[in-house]
Amino acid sequence: MTHQVSRNDHQVVPQTPQMTKLLVSVTVRGSVGPIQVIVSPDDTVHDLIKDVLKVYVKEKRRPLLSEIHPSCFGLHYSPFSLQSLKLDEKVINLGSRKFFLCPEQADHARTIILDQSKQNERFSFPLAKFLDFLRSLYNFLMHRSTSH
Template sequence: MSFPFPRHRRKVSGNPPSASHRQHSVLAPLCAGFSLNLPLPSPPFLNTDSLRLTKVLVNVTIENSLGPVQVLISPDDTVSDLIKAALAIYNQEKRRPFLNLKDPKHYALHYSPFWLESLNANEKLKNLGSRNFFLCSKPSTASSCSEQANMSKDSAFPLMLFVHLPL
């Protein structure tokens, strides 16, 4: 089988490199401005005083949703700001299931679905120590329960609210 292009092979000779080649290889680092005796100046952006995170990527899993919402937010923002941003992105991406309550006051942020205590709404994100959170709706209050009872009186089937049908 013959190839249409000839194979190129590197020619190996026993001759050492020429003197001009050796001089060029020695001068190359010096010409480039490198000096082994002088320390390189540190760039101004490597100051530890000026290093500060401006944005962090936070994953927020919303109750009954399939995957987390990724929020790019400042670490100086609070938990309530994160809840607002996560709900806005969830609605903007038109994820399912659609949220009945769009007000951030009706939601609580937790470390995980198994964490019972909700996070303080005024706590800064940089103090939390995590970038993965779980957002769930707050338990209903007595006023909303009384509103549901009033609605059941007005409906045609008021007792259907309390009937659980076996599946």
């Protein structure tokens, strides 16, 4: 423990050290052994899931994951916990440094991803139609000029 001396009355006041990093252990369902990552105390559950998935893919762990989007996974206290932790919860407030990561019933996560892709598709669709129109017009004009 470090101590801080007050300048006014020369009293020794204990100063508690602040954590700058946390070592967290996460076991991915079906994988052999946990993944250990060092995170900031301000990191959220979402940040932790993202970091664990990066390490999982980088280390080429097995089994291969069909999805690697963080919203497709839930972080749990144990494999027997049905309730996943809130994504915006800070890791330092969770009271544990060992967790279990498993794919969620990904209906909600896939819906979010599909909605985003449909929204992008909606913006690109008029451009595709316009390009098809120009291609058709070009073919029509080329065919007409060779006929005459």
